[in-house]
Amino acid sequence: MCRGMLSKDSPPLPLLLLLPLLLACHVESLQLTNCNATQLSELNDVATLNALSLSNCSLQQQLKNAIFLRFNQLLSLELQHCQLNSLEDYALHGLSRLQRLSLAHNNLSVIKTWSEKPLSALTSLDISFNTLIQVAAKSLMHYPQLQQLNLSHNLIEHLEAECFHNLSHLKHLQLHNNRLQLIAASYFHGLHRLSSLSLQHNLLGQVEPAAFESNTHLRTLRLEQNHLRDLQFLKERGLARLVYLNLSRNSLEKLSAQEFSKNFELQHLDLSYNQLKEVNNESLIGLESLERLNISHNIVSHIDADSLQPLSALLQLDMSFNLLSSLPAELFHANSQLKDINFAHNQLQELHPALLHQLMHLKQLNLAQNQLEDASWLQHLAPALNRLALRVDLSSNRLQSLNLSSLLFFEHVQLADNRWNCSWLVRHMLRTPPASLNFARSWPMLSAWSVKELLNIQGVDCFDGQHNRSIVLLDVGTARLAMGSNCDCEEPKDELATLTPPLTWPKIRTDRFDSRSVIIWMLVAIALAFAGLRWGQRFMDRKERSRKLQKVNEHHPLNKVELEAQRLRSDRERS
Structure with missing residues (x-):
């Protein structure tokens, strides 16, 4: 009747409320909190229970033997935050069907x-957030079907040889947030089906060259936040099918020649937050499938013209937060698929007009926080580029003026915090700029001289020689009129002291071919079209009648008088 009422995602209920419910019906999933071992043993009718979750339960710090013997139908068991220091040798005895086991957040x-018997059905084991110091040899051999193993957030310093013995089906292994210092060649030997390996946030300073020799199906490898200084292990054949590689936050100082030559299926490479100084022509050879490259937050000051040539499939490039002062004109000549380029926070002073000429799919271009003084290269983009989908960030540079007409059809252009020339700004920005251009600060126009407004107003910054100015538009005439209307003093008799005329916007010439003319001409065109159709219809009717008369005359010859009379009657009918 109430089978499956208590699911894994149901909110936890007090045990006293659950006991009557368990006596009255059969459930498939049960979640208990703040329970103890005695209450667990008193649960009745649990033969149909498939999933059991115990959280914050007091189980005497040591799980007793055969405590789950009556729960022989369990497929999933969670014992989290139960302060378990250990489990007796046969604590899980009887769970022959168990597929998922979580012992996370304990003190194991x-x-x-x-x-007593191997848990041959177990496919997922989570022992994260415990106090494991090492993984002993063959300690996991009685889980032959294991596919997911989470050993993260422990204190593991060493993995013994053959610690993953008999785990030939293991696909996902998580060892991040531990204290590993070395990856030996024997650690992952035999894991032929391993697909993802997480080793980030350890103390790794060395990875032996043959460490991944037998992991030919490895697709994801995470090594960020370690102390690696070289990448010699990448030259081995074991990582040929790698798709995602994260080497961020290590101690890499250079990329050796052909270091990635065996990673021809790699699509995502993260080298950010290292100490790389340059990218040469042989640094990225072999990465013909790479789509995303991140070399941000390094100290790169030089990049060779052909360094990106092997990356024909590149879609996204991030080289922000480096020390680049110039870019070769031929840098992107082989990367026509690029969509997102980020060179923010460098020292770029100029860009060659031909730099972006081949990029027909560009959508994001970030050049903020550089030293650019000219943006004329924006007029030399690829002719086939869809400018309506392009977003450009030129904020915090040294631009003094721009050809605004060349930027009107971009999706968005960020222009904040530049050194605009005051004369150019007044001359070209008198009208409100298009919404696609963002100066980050409004150019307000005050209609009254209230002290509050004058003290809080902020205009667009500009530079006139060595002076830093901020332009604000004031409607002086309106303000003085408002002040004069509240004054009881006499009118000044000096005719020269007239009010300053209010600021008016420049008039824009309009075409005299207004909307009424358009409507009139449309009506004339419609009348002409209707008359033409009427004439055409009459012409076709006349031709059809003539054809019928000729056919009748062939079968019943008429004299000329009758034919003439018939023609006259036809003409009268048409009129």
Whole structure:
């Protein structure tokens, strides 16, 4: 009747409320909090229970033998935040159907089978957030079907040889946030189906060259936040099918020649937050499938003209926060698929007009926080480029003026915090700029001289020689009129002291071919078209009648008088 009422995602209920419910119906999933071992043993009718989750339960810090013997139909078991220090040798005995086991957030320091017989159905094991110091040899061999293993957030310093023995089906292994200093060649030997490996946030200073030799199906490898200084292990054949590689936040100072020559399927490479100084022509050879490259937050001051040539499939490039002062004109000549380019926070002073000429799919261009003084290169973009989808960030540079007409059809152009020339700004920005151009600060126009407004107003910054100015438009005439209307003093008799005329916007010439003329000409055109159709219809009717008369005359010859009379009658009918 109430089978499946308590699911895994149901909110936890007090045990006293659950006991009557369990007596009255069969459930498939049960979640308990703040319980103890005695209450767990008193649960009745649990033969149909498939999933059991215990959280913040007091189980006497050591799980007793055969405590789950009656729960022999369990497929999923979670024992989290239960302050478990250990499990007796047969604590999980009887769970022959168990597929998922989580012992996360406890104080376990040893991994065992915890069952008289191997848990041959177990596919997922989570022992994260415990106090494991090492993984002993063959400690996991009684989980032959294991596919996911989470050992993250422990204190693991060492992995013994053959610690992953008999795990030939393992696909996902998580070892991040531990204290590993070395990846030996024997650690992952035999894991032929391993697909993802997480080793980030460790103390790794060395990875032996043959460490991944047998992991030919590895697709994701995360090594960020370690102390790696070289990448020699990438030259081995084991990582040929790697798709995602994260080497961020290490101690890499250079990229050796052909270091990625075996990673021809790699699509995402993250080298950010290292100490790289240059990118040469041989640094990225072999990355013909690479789509996303991140070399931001390094100290790169030089990049060779052909360094990106092997990356024919590149879609996204991030080289922000480096020390680049110039870019070769031929840098992107082989990267026509690029969509997103980020060179923000460098020292670029100018860009060659031909730099972006081949990029027909460009959508994002970030050049903020550089030293650019000229933006004429924006007029030399690829002719086939869809400018309506292009977003450009030129904020915090040294631009003094721009050809605004060349930017009107961009999706968005960020122009904040530049050194605009005051004369140019007044001459070209008197009208409100298009919404696609963002100066980050409004150019307000005050209609009254209230002290509050004058003290809080901020205009567009500009530079006139060595002076830093901020332009604000004031409607002086309106303000003085408002002040004069409240004054009881006499009118000044000096005719020269007239009010300053209010600021008016320049008049824009309009074409005299207004909307009424358009309507009149449209009506004339419609009348002409209707008359033409009427004439055409009459012409076709006349031709058809003539054809019929000729056919009748062939079968019944008429004299000329009758034919003439018939023609006259036809003419009268048409009129």
